[in-house]
Amino acid sequence: MIVDIETIDEFLAHRSSDVEQALRDAAAAEIMPRFRRLAAHEVDEKSGPHDLVTDADRKAEARLTEVLAGLLPGSVVVGEEAVHADPAVYEAIRGEELVWIVDPVDGTRQFVHGDPGFCTLVALARRGVVYASWTYAPARDQMATAVRGRGAFLDGERLISGSPDQGSDLRIATSHPDYTTDEQKRALLGLRTEGVRPRPCGSAGLEYLAIARGLLDGTVFSWEAAWDHAAGLLLVEEAGGAHLTLTGEPFRITGGNALPFTTARDAATARRVTDMLSGGTPTAP
The missing domain is CATH 3.40.190.80 (D-Maltodextrin-Binding Protein; domain 2)
Known part of the structure; x- marks a missing residue:
């Protein structure tokens, strides 16, 4: 089981680009081919009409689960659709293992309606501390990344949130x-x-x-x-x-x-x- 901070840092220093590629590959294989091409049988409701799931969600999560677990031996994957199928999966977030937290299509409602405002989310965490994150918006070809203590970036450019303008809403x-x-x-x-x-x-x-x-x-x-x-x-x-x-x-x-x-x-x-x-x-x- 991989748990020490030095090993996490080493992994992120050398394999973060592999995680980015995993997101791009999942989107290219399972998400974008279905964007604006979804058939009725590829969309289901979970808890109601505002909580949708598609074949893109399921298949992208399955692909990411296999690849991410392989990149980091000893890690586990907590994906939205896996938790929907078995809520006990969620408990890994509170456990000792390194955990990949995955939302294969965040903004499924937008995805279903042909709106490009959706993304794939991956975070690497342990015992409630998030060490790294990846946000990929495939319809916009944007990749945002963050590593704890090392900054946030969008397509390689440093992100600084700043403060709201004085006097503006x-x-x-x-x-x-x-x-x-x-x-x-x-x-x-x-x-x-x-x-x-x-x-x-x-x-x-x-x-x-x-x-x-x-x-x-x-x-x-x-x-x-x-x-x-x-x-x-x-x-x-x-x-x-x-x-x-x-x-x-x-x-x-x-x-x-x-x-x-x-x-x-x-x-x-x-x-x-x-x-x-x-x-x-x-x-x-």
Whole structure:
């Protein structure tokens, strides 16, 4: 079993490009050939009409599971579709093994409707700490990567999230109402105030990338699924951003968070948004 930090660092120094290639290969073989060509029998509902799965999701995850586990002996893979089939798979995120956290098509609804706003997410973690992440948007041919302590990059260019412009409205992407409890809906009402422009979120992975690029000021999400958040949270952190739950603590991919939580371009904005969600007085921008 591979567990020491030195071995993780060595792997990331020499094999990160192999992970990138695995994402590109999976997209080329299983995702893009089905983009805007999906047949009705290739799309299914999971929990409802807003929670879709396609043959592209299933086949891309299967391919990534085989390749990633082979790249790093002793590691395990936690993929969205594997967890849907067997929820016990998710427990590996809280275990001792190195774990690959995989969302084969993040933004499946967009993918089904022919919108290019979807991506493939992979994160490498152990005991709740994310060490590296890969965000690949195949329809846009964009690859964003992050390694803990080494920065965030988009197609080789360093990402710096910066801070929101003074005096401008905060641009915040939020959870769809269908995925929020009544209590969370009340928290989200705190964003309906002067100086904030909330909108429904798209692909979580691409929203995180937008924060890391300084194109979006923050997100407010109400669910904990690690495959949606692990890769993007590290990307934002390494670009200079921050994330907080309602208790003022960073979001934990192992669960048990006070929701909704926010991710933002800088720590001050994260605190400001969290204050709004908590019903307190927002701090000055």
